[in-house]
Every structure is written in C-alpha cells, then in structure tokens.
Amino acid sequence: MSATTDLTEPAASAADPTAAATDRRRIDLGRFRELSLIPAILVLMLIGFIVSPAFLTADNLIGVLQQSTELSLLVLATALILISGRMDLSLESTIGVAPVIAVWLVLPASGARFTGLGLFPEWMAVPLCLLAGAAIGAFNGFLILKLRLNGFIVTLGALTMLRGLQLAISEGQSIVELPPSFAYLGKTAWLGVPAAIWICVVLFAVGASALAWLRHGRALYAIGGNAEAARTAGIRVDRIVWIVLIIGSLLAAFAGILYTGHYGSISATQGSGWIFQVFAATVIGGVSLNGGKGSVFGALTGVLTLQLVVNVMTLAGVPPLWNQFLNGAIIIVALIISRFASGEKQE
Template identity: 85%
Template sequence: MSATTDATEAAGTAQAVPAASGTARRRADLSRLRELSLLPAILVLGLIGFIVSPAFLTSDNLIGVAQQSTELSLLVLAEALILIVGRMDLSLESTIGVAPVIAVWLVLPGSGGRFTGLGLFPESAAIPLCLAVGALIGAVNGFLILKLRLNGFIVTLGALTMLRGLQIAISEGQSIVEMPASFSYLGRAAWLGVPAAIWICALLFAIGGSALAWLRHGRALYAIGGNPEAARTAGIRVDRITWIVLIIGGLLAAFAGVLYSGHYGSISADQGSGWIFQVFAATVIGGVSLNGGRGTLFGALTGVLTLQLVVNVMTLAGVPPLWNQFLNGAIIIVALIISRFASGEKQE
C-alpha cells in the first residue's frame, strides 16, 4: 500500500514539474509579447500621421518627436526602475524642476539680471550640483521609506509638494533665463546630425535594459518587486538595493531637468508640473506593473513614443492640445484593463 502511494505521489510530482515549467514558459512568452505589444500601435500611428499630413514622416518631424520625448523618457526610465522594485516615486516631477533651479541659484552671480543667485560655485559645477540635488532627494525619500518605514506614496507626494514650493520660492515665481553653458550645450548640441539628448537617452536606456537583463543586481530588482520576503531569504539586500534605485531615480530626474532647461533656454517656476501623469501613462501602457516585479525598459520606452506620437498626430490634425490630458488619462485606464486580462491573474 505504501509503495503504491509513493508511486502515485511520484507520478503526480512528475506531472506537476512539466506543468509548472509550462506555466512559467507561458508567462515568459506573455511578458515578451507585452513588451512588443505597442509596436503595432506605433506603426498604425505612423500610418495615420502620414495620412493626416505628409510632413509626419519627414526627418525634421520625427527627430523633433524624439527630441521632445527625451526628458519624459528619462523620467519614465526612473519610474520604471522604481516600479519594478515595487516602489513608487511621485516626486520625480518636482525633481526635474527644483534640481536645476538650485544648481543655477548656487552658480549664478549675486547681482545682475532678473534672478539673483548666490554665486558660491563656478559655472562648471552646475551639472554636478544638479545631479547631487537629485541624488539627495532620492536618498532622503529612501531614508523616510526604508528606515522610518513611512508610506512611500505619502512620502513622495509630500516631497512633490514641498519641492514644488521650494522651486517657486527660490525662482521667485519667475522663469530663469540665464543658463550655464553646460546646460545649453547638452540641451541644444547635435552629434552626427541628431540632438545629443537623443543619443544620451538611448544610451541610458541601453545601459538600464542590459543591467536588468544580465547583471545579478539588475535581476534582483524583479525578485524584490515580486516578493521582497523571498528575496531577503535568498540573500538579496532588499533595502540597500531599493535605496540605490531611489537615488538613481532622483539622478535621472535631475539630469532630465538639465536637458529640458538647456533645450528651452530657461527654467520656468512650474517646470515639470503635471508630468507625473504622463510618466505613469507611459510606464503602464508600456507593460510595467504597478505591483512590482514585471516590465521592461524597452516596453516603457515604447510607451513614451506612443504618447508622443499621439500628441504629434493630433497636433498635425489640428486637434486642440487641451485634449491631451484627457487622452493620457483614458490611455492609462485602457492599459490597466488590458493588463488585468492579459496577465491571467484571477480575481480574488
């Protein structure tokens, strides 16, 4: 009787292993499918854009779309990494504004012009200072969330509001038009006929994607986002890696502020305001899970391109830009519905 029972259990185990393997394989295939799911949409948008206006497929228009996508792409890159690790950072939209404001405030001379700076550092230190501010914001958020165990959503929402107020206070509620030369160069330079910002953005996405795919610490982000307790059991330093990801997010947001300020030649008092909605729209439709542990940077990048192409096609078609915010919200809701049914998760 015991031998019969053991044989039955062994047979059941033998059947369960292939079944589990098959399930994992199907999930992996589904993940790859979701990563590429926006490519047909991008092609359709390209066809619609060409029908609406032959100018859509010109190099000037396409490079312009890519140029306008760079700053948003860096915020999406930052948010995608943070979401994959199972966290959320709303303060990125304030970091893109307050970091360059503080950097310019510290390097501009103390007199002359509409904006009065402190002039404590040479102009060549503007970019390092801007990045340092972004890293500091991410580090403080990480301390409050990981060490004091405060709610991450509330912490970053409070940081968003506080940093926005600091940005307005330092800039005195006006646009800063005196830019350091390093800001202007990165924002307006062209390498091989293509804006430098596009090359930089592509390089950062390639580095991030390669790290997630091939490096042990990169793969750890998925483990932490999927099940942090299991990740701790496996020897992964969950809090340290999560803290580093939050700091990297702040760095990327600050660098996006450098590119944006240099591109437009000024820093407005409300720079970055409302961007977080576009960031989440792009990441969600790109297949990055709000619950952590799923998504790719390539998918997030296609989400950015989809949003920007929609805006570009609407502009060429003469649709008022007032509809953009409505469209972004609708895209988020539709993407959540598609993600819910495509994931195969059962409703509890």
C-alpha cells in the same frame, strides 16, 4: 514571471516537466508583452502620414524624439522604481527644483535678473544639479526605508515641498540666465541628431542591460514580486531599493538639465503635471503598478506611443487641451487590458 520564481526554477523544472512548459509559455508571453505596442506605433505612423505628409519627414520625426527625451528619462526612472515595487511621485518636482538649485548656487549675486549665491563656478552646474537629485532620492529613501513611512505619502509630500522650494528660490519667475553646460546638452547635435536623443538611447541601453544581466538589476524583479521572499533568499532589499530611488532622482535631475538647455530657461512650474504622462507611458508600456513586472524597452515604447499620439493630434488640428484627458484614458484602458491579459487582480 518574476525573478522570485527564477530563484527556484531549476528544481521545479526538473521535478515537473509540466511546470517547466508552463514557465516557458510565461517567458514567451513576457517577451510578447514588451513588443505589444509596436503594432500600435506602426498604425499611428500610418495615420500620421494620412493626416499630413509632413509626418514622416526627418525634421518631424526627430522633433518627436527630441520632445520625448526628458519624458523618457522620467519614465525610465519610474519603470525601475515600479519594478522594485515602489513608487516616487516627487520625480516631477525634481526635474524642476534640481536645475533651480544648481543655477542658484553658481550664478552671481548681482548683475543679472535672477540673483544667485555665486558659491561655485559655472562649470559645476551640472554636477550640482545631479547632486541635488541624488540628495532628494536619498532623503526619500531614508524616510521610506529607515523610518518605514508610507512611500506614496512620503513622495507626495516631497512633490509638494520641492515644488514650493522651486517657487521660493526662483521667486516665481522664469530663469533665463543659464550656465553654458546646460545649453550645450540641451541644444547641441551629434552627427546631425540632438545630443539628448543619443544620451537617452545610451541610458535606456544601460538600464535594459542592468535589468537583464546584472545581479542587482535582476534582483529588482524578485524584490518587486515578493520582498520578503527576496530578503529570505539573501537579497539586501532595502539597500537595493534605496539605490534605485537615488538613481531615479538622478535621472529626473538629468532630465531637468536637458529640458532647461533645450528651451533655454527654467520655468517656475517646470515639471508640473508631468507625473500623469509618466505613469501613462509606463503603464501602457507593460510595467506593473504592483511591482515585479515590466521592461525598459516596453516603457520606451510607451513614451513613443504617447508622443506619436500627441504629434498626430497636433497635425490633425486637435486642440492640445485634450492631451490630459487622453493620458488618463490611456492609463485606464491599459489597466483593463493588463487585467484581462494576465488574469491577475489589479489592487
């Protein structure tokens, strides 16, 4: 049930007890949908233990979570954007180009394999990376909301343009000279657990709380369900969607910081092809491509499911070349299940 329905729910419930009972059943189904992947995760963990006793070791499970962190931030961004009824394909380029821009601005112009501009001190690398992400989201929002261009085409064009910018700045090579702040966030551990995992837990908790308790967060469901009805109800649709697009790009840029620090370099193709995994995780997590439905927790279970599948396949000796096929198959199966479970047409 979308937030658009919530706006008129008290009156409808008082006038028609049957409608109120139907609404309660829908709420219960929505909560069940958030938990629908939990049994699958448990089954995957059982299969993983059968395939290899090393699966349930602390090192392996922490490794799975560590490898999920960057992808999970993109999934969080995509979930928020999809719930609002929009789509952003450029996130997979933002995770690569934002760190490249930041490093380019802070590294000295000489004395290193990669020559930068040296315009800012190295401690500014993280803020500059986040600023680059925010600028990308703001630019996409301007084209989509002010010029009224098709969001899919705009973000597809931005994906290509930003990928080209990343290649041009990096000159097609990997950048290994990184600011200390990047390395710290990507490699340090807090209480024996990688800092990136703690950061992702906090960000997902903030996202879930915003959607559940904040007025603007709850308005995303109304906007995604019916933007015109939300606008009639007094919701400032364009402003909220614009903010969501900026937040999405910020999360993608921050994912780029974590990924860069974790692996100790920025690849010239960093983030390439990630959008398929992102949509696979988001869709199987119960977020509707039509907008107005889904949850942050469901999206998180989608990420964990995908990563556990990959981990189990790796331990079983299955070639990683099958991963992309599996991601596509999971999306199709999730759409089929969603179609018959909801009774709605997927257009």
